[in-house]
Amino acid sequence: MTSEEITIDADGRYAAGRGFQTLADEYVQFVEGLRGQRGDEAPLPYTEFSGPYLELRDALLGECRQLGEHLRRTGDGQVVMAERNVATEQVNTANAVWLGEGWAQI
Amino acid sequence: MSAMTDAPDVAAGWSLLGLPPLPATDGLDRHSAELDGAGAYQDRLVSDGGRVHRLADVNQGQAADAVHAYTVGREGILPQAADLGNRVTVTSSLLRVAKEVVGWFGDHLAEIAVVAGAVVVTAPELLPRLRSMAGRLFAMLRKVMEHIGNVFKRLSAIYQKKRENDVAVVLHRKWIEDFRLKKGPNATRPKSITKEVDAAWRKKHGDEIDISRAEYHELPPSLQAENGASARVALDIVDDAMKRGVDLKSEKFMEDAASKVHDKWLERNPWAPDHQKLPYGQLSAIEQEKDRVVVRAALDHWSVRLAERTRGARDALRMT
Numbered sequence: 546m547t548s549e550e551i552t553i554d555a556d557g558r559y560a561a562g563r564g565f566q567t568l569a570d571e572y573v574q575f576v577e578g579l580r581g582q583r584g585d586e587a588p589l590p591y592t593e594f595s596g597p598y599l600e601l602r603d604a605l606l607g608e609c610r611q612l613g614e615h616l617r618r619t620g621d622g623q624v625v626m627a628e629r630n631v632a633t634e635q636v637n638t639a640n641a642v643w644l645g646e647g648w649a650q651i
Numbered sequence: 652m653s654a655m656t657d658a659p660d661v662a663a664g665w666s667l668l669g670l671p672p673l674p675a676t677d678g679l680d681r682h683s684a685e686l687d688g689a690g691a692y693q694d695r696l697v698s699d700g701g702r703v704h705r706l707a708d709v710n711q712g713q714a715a716d717a718v719h720a721y722t723v724g725r726e727g728i729l730p731q732a733a734d735l736g737n738r739v740t741v742t743s744s745l746l747r748v749a750k751e752v753v754g755w756f757g758d759h760l761a762e763i764a765v766v767a768g769a770v771v772v773t774a775p776e777l778l779p780r781l782r783s784m785a786g787r788l789f790a791m792l793r794k795v796m797e798h799i800g801n802v803f804k805r806l807s808a809i810y811q812k813k814r815e816n817d818v819a820v821v822l823h824r825k826w827i828e829d830f831r832l833k834k835g836p837n838a839t840r841p842k843s844i845t846k847e848v849d850a851a852w853r854k855k856h857g858d859e860i861d862i863s864r865a866e867y868h869e870l871p872p873s874l875q876a877e878n879g880a881s882a883r884v885a886l887d888i889v890d891d892a893m894k895r896g897v898d899l900k901s902e903k904f905m906e907d908a909a910s911k912v913h914d915k916w917l918e919r920n921p922w923a924p925d926h927q928k929l930p931y932g933q934l935s936a937i938e939q940e941k942d943r944v945v946v947r948a949a950l951d952h953w954s955v956r957l958a959e960r961t962r963g964a965r966d967a968l969r970m971t
Contacts (some may be wrong), residue, residue, distance in 0.1 A: 548950030550711060550712065551712035551713075552709060552710060552711040552712065552715075554707065554709035554710050555704050555808065557707045557710060557971065558707045558710055560703075560706040560707070561703050561704060561705075561706040561707035562707075564699075564702075564706060565700070565703055565704075568699055568700060568703060570698065571697060572692075575689075575692055579685060579688075579689055582685055586678065586681075586736070586750075586800045587678065588678040588679045588681070588746060589674050589675050589676075589678060589749065589753070591793065591800075592724070592797045593793070593797040593799055593800045594796040594797065594800040594803075595801055596800065597801070597802075597803035597804040597807065598682075598742075598800065598803045599798040600807050601742060601803045601804075601806050601807045601810075602682075602742070603688075604807055604810050604811070605689075605735070605738060605739055605742065607853070607890070607893070608735050608810070609689070609890070611726060612731060612732055612735060613729040613881075614730065615698070615731070615906070618695075619718070619721065619722055619728065619773050619959060622718070623677055623707060623718065626668065626714060631826060646656075
């Protein structure tokens with residue numbers, strides 16, 4: 546394919562966007578649940594073990610939260626793109642006339 | 652207190668050995684189960700995300716390629732989710748190892764405790780030996796726990812270094828953009844490489860580098876250091892603010908954070924010229940903006956990666 550070739554399926558894009566938004570909602574809920582469950586509770590009373598573990602766990606949960614934001618961005622982006630695609634199509638249709646052999650822009 | 656030391660014959664001997672109580676391991680079980688759940692969720696996310704992504708598969712063009720790269724590309728969010736899932740699972744496995752270790756030492760210490768209970772009447776002179784043996788075993792247990800703790804530290808450090816690197820790459824590219832805007836697209840900025848810390852780099856690449864034409868990872872260590880340090884400071888500020896629930900989009904946060912970035916920069920660069928040695932509030936607008944750029948890079952490092960991947964997808968298209 547060349548960079549000039551474009552195929553648009555706004556419905557597919559919209560469905561994918563909504564799907565990612567749903568995944569993001571569920572994922573954020575799951576991650577917040579994880580945060581609430583254990584909090585800063587140390588798994589063992591040995592600081593040389595639990596200190597670094599809790600720090601790592603915190604970093605992993607932070608990454609989970611960022612991943613949730615990624616998913617949301619992907620979903621929102623796909624939905625916006627789909628809406629733009631539809632709007633552009635409507636504008637093009639409104640500005641086109643049928644010439645017997647095809648549509649022409651006016 | 653662990654169940655294994657609760658048995659009456661063990662408990663009596665345990666007190667004779669003078670050992671601190673062995674911790675219960677159900678906390679390890681709870682954390683491990685939680686992480687296993689998170690790992691399984693990541694796996695499911697990768698699978699569901701792939702299915703959802705395919706709904707838009709018919710789309711073709713630069714925008715579709717950019718979304719594809721962002722979602723399933725080499726550094727896309729779904730491979731990231733898979734990588735995160737792996738690391739969560741590794742962490743959970745280490746918790747299980749810790750449980751096994753506590754159990755193994757606990758079993759042996761319990762046996763020594765039973766012996767101590769038995770000899771206290773018949774051969775009390777053996778107690779000091781048993782105490783010493785138990786003490787050494789207990790110290791070994793703590794040492795192994797420390798080793799596992801060090802593995803956790805190492806995993807955190809790898810992650811932290813990767814984040815710093817991501818932000819430092821952005822800071823260096825931003826500097827190149829500004830430099831070209833100011834000096835023109837053909838301007839160069841050669842730097843002589845003389846520092847000891849760059850000896851290995853110099854051997855491989857020579858005595859000079861044009862930093863306006865080099866990517867961050869191509870720079871010698873001494874020239875990476877400043878952006879790396881700024882990235883570290885800004886990420887720490889953002890992490891801390893996130894933990895405290897600060898509104899990261901507020902102007903107050905931006906100005907406070909930029910002020911801290913400036914203070915830390917001054918600590919590292921005491922040679923700074925007078926117009927940069929001022930407190931943040933008294934700096935010129937241009938100088939203040941330099942500090943804000945660092946904060947923004949730390950705040951945006953995930954979305955900046957989106958821009959990088961999008962650019963990568965475009966570059967790939969140009970080559971086809």
